[in-house]
Amino acid sequence: MGHGVEVTELFGIGTKYVISRSNRQKLAVIVRKDGSRELYHLDKDNPEQPKAVIRMDEDEARRLAAVLGGTFFSD
Amino acid sequence: MTELVALGSAGVVAGLLARGGRRIALPTIPAFMAAGILLGPSVTGVLDDPHELDLVADIGLIVLLFHLGVEFPLEQVMESGRQVVQSALAYIGLNVTAGLALGFALGWGTAEALVIAGAVGISSSAIVTKLLIELNRLANAETPVILGIIVVEDLFLAFYLALLAPFLSESGSFGAAAADFAISFGFLGGLLLLARYGARAVGAVLDVDDEELLTVVIVGLAILVAGVADELGVSDAIGALMIGLVISRTILQDRVERLLLPVRDAFAAIFFVVFGAGIVLGDLGSVALPVAAAVALSLTMNTLGGLVVARLNGLNQRSAANAALVLLGRGEFSLIVATLAIGAGLDERIGPFVALYVLLLALVGPILAARSRRLSRALPGRLVGGGFDYVGQETMVRGCPHVDVMPATPISDGCEDCRTLGDTWTHLRVCLQCGYVGCCDDSKNRHATKHHEDVGHPAIASLEPGEQWRYCYTDGVLAPGLGETGEAAPAPPP
Numbered sequence: 405m406g407h408g409v410e411v412t413e414l415f416g417i418g419t420k421y422v423i424s425r426s427n428r429q430k431l432a433v434i435v436r437k438d439g440s441r442e443l444y445h446l447d448k449d450n451p452e453q454p455k456a457v458i459r460m461d462e463d464e465a466r467r468l469a470a471v472l473g474g475t476f477f478s479d
Numbered sequence: 480m481t482e483l484v485a486l487g488s489a490g491v492v493a494g495l496l497a498r499g500g501r502r503i504a505l506p507t508i509p510a511f512m513a514a515g516i517l518l519g520p521s522v523t524g525v526l527d528d529p530h531e532l533d534l535v536a537d538i539g540l541i542v543l544l545f546h547l548g549v550e551f552p553l554e555q556v557m558e559s560g561r562q563v564v565q566s567a568l569a570y571i572g573l574n575v576t577a578g579l580a581l582g583f584a585l586g587w588g589t590a591e592a593l594v595i596a597g598a599v600g601i602s603s604s605a606i607v608t609k610l611l612i613e614l615n616r617l618a619n620a621e622t623p624v625i626l627g628i629i630v631v632e633d634l635f636l637a638f639y640l641a642l643l644a645p646f647l648s649e650s651g652s653f654g655a656a657a658a659d660f661a662i663s664f665g666f667l668g669g670l671l672l673l674a675r676y677g678a679r680a681v682g683a684v685l686d687v688d689d690e691e692l693l694t695v696v697i698v699g700l701a702i703l704v705a706g707v708a709d710e711l712g713v714s715d716a717i718g719a720l721m722i723g724l725v726i727s728r729t730i731l732q733d734r735v736e737r738l739l740l741p742v743r744d745a746f747a748a749i750f751f752v753v754f755g756a757g758i759v760l761g762d763l764g765s766v767a768l769p770v771a772a773a774v775a776l777s778l779t780m781n782t783l784g785g786l787v788v789a790r791l792n793g794l795n796q797r798s799a800a801n802a803a804l805v806l807l808g809r810g811e812f813s814l815i816v817a818t819l820a821i822g823a824g825l826d827e828r829i830g831p832f833v834a835l836y837v838l839l840l841a842l843v844g845p846i847l848a849a850r851s852r853r854l855s856r857a858l859p860g861r862l863v864g865g866g867f868d869y870v871g872q873e874t875m876v877r878g879c880p881h882v883d884v885m886p887a888t889p890i891s892d893g894c895e896d897c898r899t900l901g902d903t904w905t906h907l908r909v910c911l912q913c914g915y916v917g918c919c920d921d922s923k924n925r926h927a928t929k930h931h932e933d934v935g936h937p938a939i940a941s942l943e944p945g946e947q948w949r950y951c952y953t954d955g956v957l958a959p960g961l962g963e964t965g966e967a968a969p970a971p972p973p
Contacts, residue, residue, distance in 0.1 A: 413555050416604065
């Protein structure tokens with residue numbers, strides 16, 4: 405709950421970070437041991453499946469993170 | 480055929496067949512085994528004498544188990560709390576006991592019964608992990624528990640193999656059997672102690688600042704320890720697993736895990752192909768009935784296991800069904816155990832039995848796991864202990880500031896809004912803040928949810944007799960009800 409990030413260890417796979425959003429949705433990021441990332445968009449109105457799952461390799465994840473974090477500048 | 484041609488075709492056919500198998504969601508391990516059956520003497524005969532490849536298959540088995548040991552997260556499992564270990568022991572206990580009972584019921588012999596117990600009782604880490612990823616379930620509430628269970632199963636395998644060793648060595652007297660037992664567990668214990676206290680020293684000795692040399696030394700070490708274990712009458716499988724566990728606690732762990740992955744993939748595939756090549760296609764028919772019984776038993780025990788796991792971890796029946804059907808995957812461990820049995824010259828029906836069992840579960844397992852929702856609907860909520868009925872996908876039972884309030888008394892004994900409209904309802908919910916009674920989301924009008932949307936009151940409780948749960952719309956949290964003893968429990972409808 406709350407507004408933090410919930411961290412869970414996934415044995416043999418990696419680490420799961422869950423960010424709860426105010427609109428009853430959650431974002432889960434799974435950082436796998438091989439460096440790849442999976443981004444899950446979870447919505448409780450769609451019980452069967454996550455709304456979206458995005459798989460990225462480490463490099464793609466870093467580029468996305470730079471854009472999301474506002475540290476990406478182009479000239 | 481020369482050995483090299485046989486070995487090469489084993490790799491190529493296995494890889495290509497597994498690629499084709501992906502389209503029907505067939506896991507790779509059974510696909511490799513099927514490739515072996517096709518190449519073997521009973522079908523095409525390319526691998527007319529699978530024993531030619533025994534040494535390569537042995538290396539496959541060794542690196543497979545060694546790698547398993549290396550990636551073993553012993554510390555995290557111990558830190559993850561009692562529920563995970565309890566869940567794993569419950570799951571293993573149910574499945575292995577049932578497998579043992581089936582083994583004795585078949586009447587093939589005591590050693591055979593023990594082998595069957597292991598083959599039908601232990602899930603495949605590889606298949607389970609892959610299935611969770613492919614079904615997009617990594618973020619589910621039950622997933623950390625499932626992964627914990629397969630990790631404990633890996634460790635259980637070591638103890639189980641040590642237990643099995645004396646039965647496979649056909650020691651004549653009781654004394655000899657006891658000595659075998661002592662050697663098995665002594666070896667296991669010694670390597671466990673080395674893992675606990677000597678890992679730093681082992682790491683210091685083996686640490687080479689060169690990837691090529693590290694690979695050479697580590698592969699050699701894995702094969703050496705496995706070989707010594709084999710000489711001692713303990714299986715080479717245990718030796719490989721335990722020395723992997725030692726390495727997992729050294730500073731080399733990350734590097735070894737990464738360097739050995741391709742070695743493992745290439746050689747383990749050969750192990751599965753050679754196992755398949757030892758199976759005569761015609762023999763599969765004669766074990767069809769025992770295999771059908773084993774599959775039915777595994778389905779039952781996994782469902783029970785899923786319920787126990789859900790109960791221990793406060794998960795709902797949706798999670799119970801997911802856990803039950805995902806953990807159904809059987810693969811490498813069943814084949815390893817069967818290989819040991821064949822090597823020891825046990826009843827020759829063991830090979831075909833395990834092969835057909837693994838193949839069948841590989842075909843139905845992923846299909847059932849993807850449709851676990853149907854099973855979850857059939858499971859009564861009270862079996863998982865929370866007393867709540869299936870509610871959305873919410874799986875984790877926790878509190879939140881909105882449900883942890885003194886609930887208001889229900890203001891009515893039915894959905895007044897439905898009565899005004901002349902409609903009926905399925906179940907009733909009560910608003911925890913004002914006591915408004917409305918119909919549930921399975922009802923036509925969904926007045927309880929509408930009440931939340933209209934006035935913004937965050938949480939409800941079920942008014943359905945026998946159901947004990949509270950739900951918060953704002954945080955999406957499903958929490959257990961306060962129970963009959965709690966003064967705040969919602970009053971049952973008249």
